[in-house]
Amino acid sequence: MPSGYGMWLCLATMFLLTPNSSCTSTSPPPTEPSFLTTTGTDYYDYYSYDYYGSGYPEYDECDDWQDKLQELHYERAVNTEFTIITCPYHDCWEFHTTTWYKEGVRFKWKITDLIQQTGDKGEVLDFRKVYRDDAGNYTCEMTNGTHTFAANIQLTTRDPESMTAPIMQPIIPSKAYRRPGGNATFLCQANFGVVGPAHFPQLYWTMNGTFVDASKMTLHQRTEKDGSLSMNNTLSLTDLEEGDFGRYICIAHITFGWAQENATLVNGDPPVDIEIQDRIFHHAHPAAITCPLVFLLMVALLGMVYKTCQLEIQLLWKDYFAQFEDDDYKECNKIREDFTFDLDQLQGTHFSFEVRASRDVRIALSNQKAPTPDMFEIVIGGEWNARSLVRKQGSLLMVVATQDILSPKEWRRFWVTFIDGTLEVGRQGTLEPFLRWRDPDLSKVKYVGYSSGSGDKVKLKFADLGTKDHDVIILYDQAQLGFVLNTLRVYLEDTCNLVVAMEDLDFEIGIDIAENWVEFVEKARHCLIVLSQDFLRNQWLQFGFSVALERMLTRNSRITIIEYETIPPEMEDFREWP
Missing domain, CATH: 2.60.120.200 (Jelly Rolls)
Structure with missing residues (x-):
């Protein structure tokens, strides 16, 4: 068949079947999707009930308004910006005046010209600028002299969207010493301010200019009370190999800038300070030394306990930590x-x-x-x-x-x-x-x-209301910091409503670490130990454990041990700790 005849046949076929198609073998480049336009002959108002027929009743917001008024109404505002609060359903009945209250205090509850009561009947609160202390529960009372109706409104505020680089905390720990085959955990923390749709906050790890595998990272985020976004990225390295040692960089990135913090994983054991070792044992509590028999028996008992403990945090309820120490009532x-x-x-x-x-x-x-x-x-x-x-x-x-x-x-x-x-x-x-x-x-x-x-x-x-600052203090090694900070602490505080103390967040800088241990154990109702091989190697934790044991023996407090990982038989000599 002549090529010219074939070309005309192809064109004719394409014209009959798909007029917009081409006979060429290459497709046109993709274009952005666009909204279809219509002419007056094919346009319908799909939101008009008349189009569907007359079977749908017209909506009236005043239907059952007295019942709807009893519901809690919500308003949101941005700090330092203008906003108004209007008494709900004020158009649904004839009334004369409106009285406003905030947390039960009648307007004006603070001396300022930035809040004005406006509207024909005072049904509007006009905030020229909203501030954090304006957030709360508002009540508006509408009256006509014989009847009064009230509505409750909850106002929440947040800060304006940030336009600055993230703020980072130093990585915990900034340097870790491990051997091949061991595990290491690093915690990276950043605050991105108040974010919006165009901020794209990211928090990630790199090593030697290469992104770290996402399977090794655990990312958590939360919104703070001021509306800002905080992120934690925990880097968990297991079964360490030679290539895992080196310098790690955590990067916080946002549209308006970025920041970074560094951490180092060293192949080897940490340097030993003989002076620190001496201080550990010189600060040991005398009662733990003068009662060796009772102490060893109790440690032996705890050794049996930890073998049967499982990681069931849900058992640690608020009332479990606040037990009553006697039968007085x-x-x-x-x-x-x-x-x-x-x-x-x-x-x-x-x-x-x-x-x-x-x-x-x-x-x-x-x-x-x-x-x-x-x-x-x-x-x-x-x-x-x-x-x-x-x-x-x-x-x-x-x-x-x-x-x-x-x-x-x-x-x-x-x-x-x-x-x-x-x-x-x-x-x-x-x-x-x-x-x-x-x-x-x-x-x-x-x-x-x-x-x-x-x-x-x-x-x-x-319970002992006046002597304890914390429900529980957690003893742990830095290798388990990510688990303690992001899982255990979060559950105990957010779910169980407990006041939790931990070394990395609560110990006072500049105070001798032994004094910190004694003070925090003394002021906690309960001691929670995250038992691991790293814990048993940590000499400072030996001291904290000794203080907790002494207090349990002499003051009727309690210790709970969580077995984070299996303890090999050769490490069970922790029963002989002083």
Whole structure:
């Protein structure tokens, strides 16, 4: 067939089947997708109910507005920028005036011209500039003289998006000594400020100009209270080979700049300082030395315990760490309008207690060791053991249904926290509180009082409120820092609501390390040991372990051992530690 005839046949066929196609063997370059345009003859308003027919009723935002008004409404704002808060459903009824409150305090709650009440009926709060302390719970009350309706609005704020390079912390550790076949862990931390869609934050590791395999990295991120983004990247190196030793670089990168920190992995053992070894044993607690028989028996017992322990962090509940050290209890046998304040001053922002009562147990939170007009009152099992509530200055803040929450036949345990101005009350073994209220005055609480609102007998047991700063102190080697910092600590603090102490975050710089160990073990209710081969090689941890054992023997505290890895038989001589 002549080539000219074939070409015309091809063109004719393509024209009939696909007019926009080409007979050539190469395809046209791809183009960006574009929105199709329509003419007036084929355009339909797909959002018009008339197009679909008349079977759909028109939406009216005022339908059931009184029920919707009871819901919590949310508003967000950017610090130092303009925003407004409008009372919900103000267009749905005729009213005359609006009164605004913030955390129960009537407008104006602070002296400033940056917040104005506007609108025809005062239904709008106009923030010329929003600041962090403007975040909180707002209430607007609308009234026409005979009826009043109120709505609750929660305002959250964040800082403006950052336009600077990330801020990094030194890598932990900056230098590590290991042998081939061992393991090493490095922790890299960076804060990227408040990020937006165009920031693209990245935190990664390199070695010798090459990206480290992602399977060796564990990345965690969280949003801080100021709205900034923090990232942790844990580099875990296992079964070390010759090529793993050298210099590692952690890089934090964002659209507006970058930063880096360095770490070194050295092939060999760390240098030994004889003077430090002497200090370790000279600072050992005398009680651990003068009671060798009891000490060895206890270590032997612990040696049996750690073999049976598994990594089950979920068993470490808040109430497990706040056990009561004796059987003393407080008792109320009659109705009392005032509160008894005979407990030690609080050193932290939480406590737990047990109660045995049929109904109406009252706990007071005060800034003095006596009732004050502005103290907070927690009522558990009020209204014949049907409701629990929070009051301040005699005014009801919130109430929830808690049917049969108390029992006169058994002890029921509860926990209370008031961290960063947020009050939470929960039951033993539950993570979610049944009472939650936010008020900046909660940061002033120093004392706990108790009372009964019924004539029934009430028995109360409180934990050691005034002597412990931490629920638990964690003893670990630097090789397990990533696990402790990113997994164990996060779970204990965020899930179990515990106050955790650890060397890398809490020990004071410039203070002798032995003094740090003694102080933190003394001020913790519980000692948690992450047992590993690296732990058993660490002479400072030998000292910390000895202090914890002495305290367990003499002061009825408790130690829990987590077996991080299998301990070989040749290393079980840790039972002979002084």
